[in-house]
Amino acid sequence: MEKGVPFPERIKIMLPPDPVPAGSESFTDSQTPQHAEGAPVVEAQAPVALAREEVARVSPPSPPTPNSPGMRRIAVTGNPNCGKSTLFNALTGLRQKVGNYPGVTVEKKEGSFFGSHGEPIQLLDLPGCYSLHARSPDEAVARDVLLGRQADTPRPDAVLAVLDATNLERNLYLLSQLLDLGLPVFLGLNMVDLAEEKGLAIDPLLLSDRLGIPVIPMVASKGVGLIALKQALSQATLPLPKKRPPFPAVLETEAHQLAQALPNHGAQLAEALLLLGMPPRQLAEMETLSPEFLQALDDARQRIQAAGLDPVSAAVDARYEWIGEIVTASVHRVGEPGLSISDRLDAVLTHRIWGWMAFLGAMTLMFFSIFTIAKLPADWITAGQQILGDYLQSVMAEGDFRSLIVDGVLAGVAGVLVFLPQILILTFFLGLLEDSGYMARAAFLMDRLMSKVGLHGKSFIPMLSSFACAIPGIMATRTIEQRKDRLVTILVAPLMSCSARLPVYTLLIAVLLPEVALWIKALIMLSMYVLGIVAAFLMAWLFKKTLLRSETPVLLMEMPPYRKPSLSGILMRMQERAAVFLKRAGTVILALSVLLWALSTYPKPENSNATGSERIAHSVAGHLGKALEPVIAPLGFDWKIGIGLIGSFAAREVFVSTMGIVYSVENSGGEPPVAALSQTMRSEKRGDGTPVYTPLTGTSLMVFYVLAMQCLSTLAIVRRETNSLRWPAFQFLYMTGLAYGAALLVFQGGRLLGWH
Amino acid sequence: MNQTTPTTLAELHIGAQAKIAGFTLAVEIQQRLMELGLTKGATCTLVRVAPMGDPIEVQVRGYHLSLRKSEAQGILIAPLAPASL
Numbered sequence: 001m002e003k004g005v006p007f008p009e010r011i012k013i014m015l016p017p018d019p020v021p022a023g024s025e026s027f028t029d030s031q032t033p034q035h036a037e038g039a040p041v042v043e044a045q046a047p048v049a050l051a052r053e054e055v056a057r058v059s060p061p062s063p064p065t066p067n068s069p070g071m072r073r074i075a076v077t078g079n080p081n082c083g084k085s086t087l088f089n090a091l092t093g094l095r096q097k098v099g100n101y102p103g104v105t106v107e108k109k110e111g112s113f114f115g116s117h118g119e120p121i122q123l124l125d126l127p128g129c130y131s132l133h134a135r136s137p138d139e140a141v142a143r144d145v146l147l148g149r150q151a152d153t154p155r156p157d158a159v160l161a162v163l164d165a166t167n168l169e170r171n172l173y174l175l176s177q178l179l180d181l182g183l184p185v186f187l188g189l190n191m192v193d194l195a196e197e198k199g200l201a202i203d204p205l206l207l208s209d210r211l212g213i214p215v216i217p218m219v220a221s222k223g224v225g226l227i228a229l230k231q232a233l234s235q236a237t238l239p240l241p242k243k244r245p246p247f248p249a250v251l252e253t254e255a256h257q258l259a260q261a262l263p264n265h266g267a268q269l270a271e272a273l274l275l276l277g278m279p280p281r282q283l284a285e286m287e288t289l290s291p292e293f294l295q296a297l298d299d300a301r302q303r304i305q306a307a308g309l310d311p312v313s314a315a316v317d318a319r320y321e322w323i324g325e326i327v328t329a330s331v332h333r334v335g336e337p338g339l340s341i342s343d344r345l346d347a348v349l350t351h352r353i354w355g356w357m358a359f360l361g362a363m364t365l366m367f368f369s370i371f372t373i374a375k376l377p378a379d380w381i382t383a384g385q386q387i388l389g390d391y392l393q394s395v396m397a398e399g400d401f402r403s404l405i406v407d408g409v410l411a412g413v414a415g416v417l418v419f420l421p422q423i424l425i426l427t428f429f430l431g432l433l434e435d436s437g438y439m440a441r442a443a444f445l446m447d448r449l450m451s452k453v454g455l456h457g458k459s460f461i462p463m464l465s466s467f468a469c470a471i472p473g474i475m476a477t478r479t480i481e482q483r484k485d486r487l488v489t490i491l492v493a494p495l496m497s498c499s500a501r502l503p504v505y506t507l508l509i510a511v512l513l514p515e516v517a518l519w520i521k522a523l524i525m526l527s528m529y530v531l532g533i534v535a536a537f538l539m540a541w542l543f544k545k546t547l548l549r550s551e552t553p554v555l556l557m558e559m560p561p562y563r564k565p566s567l568s569g570i571l572m573r574m575q576e577r578a579a580v581f582l583k584r585a586g587t588v589i590l591a592l593s594v595l596l597w598a599l600s601t602y603p604k605p606e607n608s609n610a611t612g613s614e615r616i617a618h619s620v621a622g623h624l625g626k627a628l629e630p631v632i633a634p635l636g637f638d639w640k641i642g643i644g645l646i647g648s649f650a651a652r653e654v655f656v657s658t659m660g661i662v663y664s665v666e667n668s669g670g671e672p673p674v675a676a677l678s679q680t681m682r683s684e685k686r687g688d689g690t691p692v693y694t695p696l697t698g699t700s701l702m703v704f705y706v707l708a709m710q711c712l713s714t715l716a717i718v719r720r721e722t723n724s725l726r727w728p729a730f731q732f733l734y735m736t737g738l739a740y741g742a743a744l745l746v747f748q749g750g751r752l753l754g755w756h
Numbered sequence: 757m758n759q760t761t762p763t764t765l766a767e768l769h770i771g772a773q774a775k776i777a778g779f780t781l782a783v784e785i786q787q788r789l790m791e792l793g794l795t796k797g798a799t800c801t802l803v804r805v806a807p808m809g810d811p812i813e814v815q816v817r818g819y820h821l822s823l824r825k826s827e828a829q830g831i832l833i834a835p836l837a838p839a840s841l
Contacts, residue, residue: 448808
């Protein structure tokens, strides 16, 4: 290996501090200690820097580890925005699997790569966290996996900590906690190129020496340092950290003592330190601790207090003091920092006038793209459905089976697929906003407004996304840390008028006001959107005051520097989102579409020449519509509208085609032309000869559509994102109730005022 | 030492620097603020205020953090000692 090293980097690997386990003697053969001073720090593009008492080696010849029989498992951890996911993607490529941790909606990303000797190494991408003192479900999962307390996830064999070199000081805080875990820790010092641009010269060798762990400088987005990293992680024995932050003596003693009372799984010291520093209120929520242990913990805290220290902040202070010394020693400013590009951009993007303009511009662009670009593939899907449907009509024998395939299965598949373009495009834009760092600015601008209803600035983007489609909007709530705030956002997001309501509004406005000017139509349309927004904010406020009562979440949000987004990372996320949607929501939607088809097909009328409207009237759906009439009559709706409402349950835009069937305005299987349909609907009379579609009925119906939960796909995704049936059920009930109440108010109130 | 009345981070002017002197916040929030680098003695610069007057953005330990005025009011500050400038 020594000669003609195939790698661009010469590599040195740290020897384990512990006695080397039997079976790996071959690795200890070159015991010549080599002092770091002798080795050039900057060799090739990405050297592995090591602690001083190390031996230079070129990749060890033999494969897997003696201490773990199975595949080596490494947890990747780091602060948000440190480039952790970029590194994970760069290492694993497409060999990854996305799932969920059981019981929580925290994404579990696993992958694998081949080590230097061709052995597979498993990688677990932990959610980004700032500290092991968890403050969100994401951080709790990261902590529990590292401590070996996460039920379905075995404790990893080692930790790869990814640190943002441009923000070393704060990033080192989490690292200092990782050193207590009793696991080998590797430091992937990411974005060294950006640090250099920022005028920061980091000495990786010195850093490694001070921290007592291997440091691998890298630029994950460009693949720099990957080979060195892989080699470091492929060593036969992974070295344990040689250092820990020095704590005040009393804290250290108490932590060690407490650790002995904890179950022995290797992380007792880290756990003891976390428990000692845990704020009392959080400690009260820990149910697993025995009363004896809690007593011992309390005594320990009192002794710490007696020594003049605050148990909650003592460790934090000690860690930062240590970090400060390390940073002073290993990081040097070269040249004046000056005004960074980020600062200059922020001067505009968070400006009181330009900031709003840029924000509006970005949002307009996003929606414009969704409506225009997503429309194309959505039209192709509809066209493809029709071509395939026509083909099947022509080759299959007439009958129920053909109808099931064409009107049930095919329509269901198309109904699922038609959402994909929107989801993909929105995911793309959200990825751009997130990765570039703009998302934090949007939340910064909007936080004041959102905090008025008790929400976080971060709730704004999911709500905004829901104007296109509630599904990606609800998926975007994952960035919200507090569970209750996330739930509130999920519950109100579908009140924002999504693009599927657009055809319904268009049809109803055409029915109601065929002859008014375009701008009045636009105004009516706009008022429907405003109604949705007002309802969403009111309900959010109400939920925060009652059901999901909690204080307005504290905003502590990092404003990351602006960065160039990575296209491949965004494409990967799009692929993930699409897979999640198709797998989880798609199957449910398809099944229910078939059910809905059956409801509107059976039983069949005896007369085989019956028209579509006669057939649907005779079906279960027709009967349901009639059964529904007494309930919806106070809203001004008749049973035919009832059928439309039942059809809309699958998806709102189905209202238009259902109405087409009900009024026998059929157009060779496709969408009925709005003009013809609206004309037929306008001439529709009630029993007493008065028209069904008065402006009042129409308004009532539109208000109903603004507020009602009529989207199976959304319910399916809420079921997945909340991990329960309760929340989608509640959402369906409250929104339908709200819609009913509002429509009732409009219709009855309007009648009282003498309108019609 | 204590002649100057310590003001809070919420009262800092844009561009001004100060040292963190203490907290009057719930212990959970205090801990997280400290973990994010706002430890006692850390130097902090007010970078900007959001267009609607809240939240604010501060620079600490080489990065930018935004927080609301309600929290900033609970972060006590002391003027930087001339020597440390």
